[in-house]
Amino acid sequence: MVMHESSGAGPSLRQAATLPDVLAASFDAFEVIRLLARASEDQVPALLAAFMTAADAAVDGREAVTAAPSLPSGGEGAGAPAAAADTDAWVIADGMAALAVLLGERLRHAAALSLTAGDRGACEAAAEAAGRICQLMARGHDDASLR
Amino acid sequence: MTPVFGEFLGPAGRHITAAASFRDELPDAAKYGAIRQLERLATTLARYVGDLDLPDEFDPGSDLGLDFDVRPALDARTALRRAASSLRRTATTVCDTAADDEHPSVMHLRAAADYLAAGRDLLRTHFAAPPGGEMARNSFWAPLLTSGQLTAALLTELAALARQLAPWAAQLSVTGPMSSGDSIALHVASRWMWIAGASIESAQRQQPPPASARQLLISVPANVPPARRPPDGPEPVAGLSEGITITSERLRHAAAAFASQARWSPAANSVSWRRDALASAITGHCSEFILRALAQRAAELCIDPAIPARLAAAADVMATVWPAWRSVAHHWDIVSTGTSTGAGISPVAAESGDLALRLGRLAYRNPQWTPACSETSLVRIPEDLAATPEDISRVLSAVHQATDATTRIATEDREAVRAAAFDNRLYVPTRMMPDGWDMPYRYSPAPASFVDDLLITYDTAIMANKHAVAVLDDLAAAIGTPSHLLGMARTISASQQAQLKHLSDAPAEPQQPDMLPQPGPLGRILRDLQISEPRALLRAAAIDKAAHDLTAQAKAQSQRRGRSQRHPNPLRTSLRSRSRVLPQPGNAYTKSVKREVITAATTRFAPVMSSVARRSGSLKHRRGTDVVIRLAWLAVVRSVLASFET
Numbered sequence: 196m197v198m199h200e201s202s203g204a205g206p207s208l209r210q211a212a213t214l215p216d217v218l219a220a221s222f223d224a225f226e227v228i229r230l231l232a233r234a235s236e237d238q239v240p241a242l243l244a245a246f247m248t249a250a251d252a253a254v255d256g257r258e259a260v261t262a263a264p265s266l267p268s269g270g271e272g273a274g275a276p277a278a279a280a281d282t283d284a285w286v287i288a289d290g291m292a293a294l295a296v297l298l299g300e301r302l303r304h305a306a307a308l309s310l311t312a313g314d315r316g317a318c319e320a321a322a323e324a325a326g327r328i329c330q331l332m333a334r335g336h337d338d339a340s341l342r
Numbered sequence: 343m344t345p346v347f348g349e350f351l352g353p354a355g356r357h358i359t360a361a362a363s364f365r366d367e368l369p370d371a372a373k374y375g376a377i378r379q380l381e382r383l384a385t386t387l388a389r390y391v392g393d394l395d396l397p398d399e400f401d402p403g404s405d406l407g408l409d410f411d412v413r414p415a416l417d418a419r420t421a422l423r424r425a426a427s428s429l430r431r432t433a434t435t436v437c438d439t440a441a442d443d444e445h446p447s448v449m450h451l452r453a454a455a456d457y458l459a460a461g462r463d464l465l466r467t468h469f470a471a472p473p474g475g476e477m478a479r480n481s482f483w484a485p486l487l488t489s490g491q492l493t494a495a496l497l498t499e500l501a502a503l504a505r506q507l508a509p510w511a512a513q514l515s516v517t518g519p520m521s522s523g524d525s526i527a528l529h530v531a532s533r534w535m536w537i538a539g540a541s542i543e544s545a546q547r548q549q550p551p552p553a554s555a556r557q558l559l560i561s562v563p564a565n566v567p568p569a570r571r572p573p574d575g576p577e578p579v580a581g582l583s584e585g586i587t588i589t590s591e592r593l594r595h596a597a598a599a600f601a602s603q604a605r606w607s608p609a610a611n612s613v614s615w616r617r618d619a620l621a622s623a624i625t626g627h628c629s630e631f632i633l634r635a636l637a638q639r640a641a642e643l644c645i646d647p648a649i650p651a652r653l654a655a656a657a658d659v660m661a662t663v664w665p666a667w668r669s670v671a672h673h674w675d676i677v678s679t680g681t682s683t684g685a686g687i688s689p690v691a692a693e694s695g696d697l698a699l700r701l702g703r704l705a706y707r708n709p710q711w712t713p714a715c716s717e718t719s720l721v722r723i724p725e726d727l728a729a730t731p732e733d734i735s736r737v738l739s740a741v742h743q744a745t746d747a748t749t750r751i752a753t754e755d756r757e758a759v760r761a762a763a764f765d766n767r768l769y770v771p772t773r774m775m776p777d778g779w780d781m782p783y784r785y786s787p788a789p790a791s792f793v794d795d796l797l798i799t800y801d802t803a804i805m806a807n808k809h810a811v812a813v814l815d816d817l818a819a820a821i822g823t824p825s826h827l828l829g830m831a832r833t834i835s836a837s838q839q840a841q842l843k844h845l846s847d848a849p850a851e852p853q854q855p856d857m858l859p860q861p862g863p864l865g866r867i868l869r870d871l872q873i874s875e876p877r878a879l880l881r882a883a884a885i886d887k888a889a890h891d892l893t894a895q896a897k898a899q900s901q902r903r904g905r906s907q908r909h910p911n912p913l914r915t916s917l918r919s920r921s922r923v924l925p926q927p928g929n930a931y932t933k934s935v936k937r938e939v940i941t942a943a944t945t946r947f948a949p950v951m952s953s954v955a956r957r958s959g960s961l962k963h964r965r966g967t968d969v970v971i972r973l974a975w976l977a978v979v980r981s982v983l984a985s986f987e988t
Contacts, residue, residue: 226774229675233675240627241706241718242718243624243627244624245715247620247624247668247671248713251620251671254674255613257771258678262784266773268772268773268784269773288715331713331714333716335714335716335717
């Protein structure tokens with residue numbers, strides 16, 4: 196749960212007030228998710244497919260946001276996620292799921308407020324990608340033997 | 343399941359044997375029926391041999407690089423054509439006579455002719471004949487079908503049928519109720535059939551085709567993908583294995599079909615290639631688990647002690663495959679073909695997920711496994727995966743099929759990515775570039791180092807996949823899995839390529855850097871003008887493809903016209919002599935054809951051109967693009983006319 200907070204992606208998303216701010220923060224949040232997923236692929240063999248697919252969905256989301264006309268051209272770039280190498284893969288998955296939930300909410304809200312079809316379509320597509328990440332990372336049963 | 347050639351060839355042979363077993367003299371009405379069916383059979387046999395990729399009888403210089411003696415095949419082709427011609431004459435003269443088509447021997451002959459015709463249709467599904475164009479290979483089986491070994495195997499089968507029919511036709515010629523002229527024609531036909539059979543058999547007595555070639559021939563499937571079977575609910579191991587085989591077959595079809603569109607289709611985009619890489623990585627990862635479980639189970643079942651070790655070795659090889667694919671997927675995190683809203687994904691990418699899902703369900707205990715964390719589970723216990731040695735064979739076959747399919751997809755994807763790179767259609771998000779990266783657009787052209795790295799990772803993944811496929815080919819042959827045909831086909835294909843390479847001294851792999859696909863006239867113009875807008879480039883590729891098709895069509899029409907002028911059809915000649923309404927070659931004629939081509943080109947390209955112009959950016963940019971498009975349009979029309987004139 197702490198991961199996305201420490202990377203700054205969560206607070207940026209919450210603080211974003213305008214559509215360009217939401218889009219810029221979403222771009223960075225998807226990047227954080229992608230980097231976290233890639234860094235965690237090797238931790239648990241049974242979770243390789245989950246993390247790889249989540250990274251793929253994060254790229255989809257980032258590409259969708261990139262297509263939004265209101266995305267500001269510059270950018271600070273995503274801060275490197277602060278997940279330690281020895282952080283439990285399940286904890287990382289929980290953090291990614293929480294960030295994806297927040298992303299989905301903000302993007303759906305932004306879609307509703309968008310004035311142009313381009314922004315609305317981009318926000319909806321990105322929200323759909325966030326939904327997929329959430330679905331992939333949400334924990335169903337906690338099988339201790341997999342850890 | 344998809345029908346295979348053996349399902350038609352086998353019954354055809356049995357029906358001919360049954361018909362030839364009638365030694366008693368047939369009633370006259372049945373003889374007429376038999377003559378008609380014999381004519382159908384001889385015509386079909388002649389068409390089979392006519393379809394073969396053989397050199398022209400009168401062109402000794404033509405050499406197709408076949409690794410067998412073509413002279414007997416040419417003799418057989420001539421003999422069967424003459425047999426069919428003789429029988430056609432006899433059949434025409436008796437066509438008005440009442441015939442008994444219900445006599446058992448006639449029914450057998452009719453069934454044999456039907457089966458043979460259907461078998462030929464099946465083989466021809468592997469070749470496409472565009473209107474006015476020449477036959478083109480249309481599937482992964484097509485190069486095999488034109489290989490020397492399969493050609494020789496097919497000729498052996500046809501020769502055996504002709505040899506069975508010849509004495510029977512001869513007997514009919516001496517007992518038949520026809521006129522002496524028809525009897526002689528029937529006898530002549532029987533002689534030609536005998537010559538056809540004998541010429542092939544005598545040649546192949548010295549150099550018989552390998553048994554594997556016949557086995558492969560009868561296993562050639564129709565070039566029709568099996569119906570999709572989406573993985574919706576839990577399936578037993580047998581169902582999963584069958585589903586993997588079906589999906590692999592569908593993916594092979596889709597990869598071959600999409601390859602020709604990869605240069606211009608909007609669905610040939612980074613999303614599709616990224617999905618393919620993801621599915622290949624998951625498929626390889628699950629395959630490794632499955633092979634390890636199979637190795638353990640083979641040891642438990644105490645089958646041949648070499649098999650568990652070979653299965654374990656195959657698992658080790660598979661352990662190098664999926665990391666290579668993961669590396670490809672990592673590269674696609676950054677590189678992109680730009681925004682592709684509404685373009686969709688390729689048919690391969692749309693279905694490659696099915697393969698990964700089923701392999702996952704085969705590898706893990708959870709029957710409803712998905713990549714989601716909520717569905718993670720432990721890997722299957724070996725006994726659950728394969729209770730008996732037959733189960734080992736079935737599951738190994740599924741893994742083999744999946745690995746073969748991903749290898750073929752990978753090869754097509756690499757070529758498509760290479761073409762996209764050459765067309766400058768690969769980008770990176772500008773926001774992800776370092777500070778000071780001066781680019782006012784959302785995407786920047788991908789730096790050359792990124793593209794090189796991407797292509798290198800593809801090469802590495804393909805090499806790893808090919809190694810795994812080779813190991814699985816050997817293993818499948820040793821265990822005798824249903825998929826062992828894949829390895830057999832690869833061996834014959836490799837020997838054919840080696841033969842061609844030896845003859846032409848050309849490089850076997852056409853993927854050298856100096857042989858990159860070249861953009862068409864419009865693509866070159868846009869590239870020279872440094873226009874890198876993805877949609878404009880994609881449309882340019884589409885227009886170039888359309889121009890290429892139109893050129894090919896015009897050339898084919900021109901060639902047909904030339905042929906008909908060199909070898910005038912009597913019917914056409916008589917029509918021409920009666921009425922001089924057809925245009926004659928000359929200035930007026932050429933001008934009218936030019937006008938026709940310009941009209942066709944205008945109709946075909948104008949909407950696309952205006953659409954490109956409409957969609958390209960600012961007014962200033964649009965005006966510039968308009969000029970470019972007009973120039974390009976003229977270049978395309980000129981190239982069409984130039985190729986037409988040549």
